[in-house]
Amino acid sequence: MRRRPLYVTTGILTAMTAVVTGCGTLGLGEQPADLQIYSARHYDLEGAFGQFTDETGITVEFISGDDAELLERLKAEGDDTPADVFMTVDAGNLWNAARQDELAAISSPALDEAVPEDLRDPQDRWFGLAMRARTLTYNPDNVDPAEFDTQESYAGLADPKWKGRLCMRDATSAYTQSLVASLIDLHGREKALEIVEGWVANDVEIMSNDVLLLESIDAGTCDVGINNHYYLARTLEENPELNVDLFWASQDGAGTHVNISGAGVVDGADNAEDAQRLIEWLATDGQNAFVDANHEFPVNPAVEPEPTIAAFGEFERMPLNAEAYGDLNAEAVDLLAEAGYR
Incomplete structure (x- = not known):
């Protein structure tokens, strides 16, 4: 079992926020959240993660920063990383994380159905979530x-x-x-x-x-x-x-x-099962919660875009x-x- 350090590295991380049912920001010394997410996506995460926690009871803590910085942090931490999910913007960043063996292949019929083939990794190590x-x-x-x-x-x-x-x-x-x-x-x-x-x-x-x-x-x-x-x-x-x-x-x-925001389960994650569950939720029931506030297009073709961008036309x-x-x-x-x- 990997360690879950609760410190913030100066100069690397820009924010550390937790979404816990009935609670606010996770304080140092409190029980860690169920899922730890390294996220380079900074758009309205609290609302989507809060809804996920409300629906599933799985608590989420996310640490945000630059794509390259977070990937380097993952590599430096190795087996000791607290991260369960790596979330980033730009398909090239997702490809690079997978190429460096930082993401685990997962089997998910739900994601196969929800995410078009060219918006996910051919080896199922990452999945687009917003377009x-x-x-x-x-x-x-x-x-x-x-x-x-x-x-x-x-x-x-x-x-x-x-x-x-x-x-x-x-x-x-x-x-x-x-x-x-x-x-x-x-x-x-x-x-x-x-x-x-x-x-x-x-x-x-x-x-x-x-x-x-x-x-x-x-x-x-x-x-x-x-x-x-x-x-x-x-x-x-x-x-x-x-x-x-x-x-x-x-x-x-x-x-x-087009480009995407997307995520993958960190290779060797302590809580890979719930990490996969979060990604599946974000691509299905949680698509609108994840994309609408930032006016991004859903990757899931079964989900309608919010009205402002729908007005731009197909x-x-x-x-x-x-x-x-x-x-x-x-x-x-x-x-x-x-x-x-x-």
Whole structure:
């Protein structure tokens, strides 16, 4: 049986919160929770985990931090890790954790039914739980959506007609890196480099976060950007007058780029049975509790998206290749640097 230390390592962990029926934050020295979760997903976890505890009686403690930091912590702790579940954002991070043998293969007919095949590990070591689409956003006063290339919308932004009109995220963003990795996977490196060089030639303005990007489009600083859909939904909640519309990318081609939040049972977990039960719940009965507050799309096709994002309309998504997102990440970073994208 592994030890369950209750200390927080300075500089590694950003928060430590427990969800216990009838209780609040777990204090040091109290009985540890049934499940320990290392989570790089920071969106509204308390509500979903609290509902899980209410329905099952299984208490949950989660420690949040950066994806890479938490994975390194898992590796450093080895057999002594207190973690039962590793939860992260970006399919490439899930693939990397599995590749480094930190996640256990599990057998779950419930997850096989709830999670589409390309949104879970072929060896059943991790499962997607929430889906986000990274697509085009634009100012309708300045852009006619008929201007967009419906076959290859991301590549279409390299067209000189968009010069001085583009805003995008920085090269250090996992969103940017996974999008470029998917373009390498889809088109090959030479074509992907040509696309990114086209963005740079169009004097793309680099933004540090998606909210700033949307605000810039609304203000007319730029006309078009690439955003995760849920940032638009959240910003519209706060400002219904926001003058930004969404365009589903590449609907006559490969489809809109998507990524996931997901989780796996830590290899050698003390409480692997309840860890699997939590992941199954999050993909089935708990799907809406997990995704709705952050306006993410459910991975489970039997679960309806919440109304704000349902209003964006249906779309065809690009099949997700987690191995490409992970394995091609370093190449995507190099390509961005070669293209002069910062």
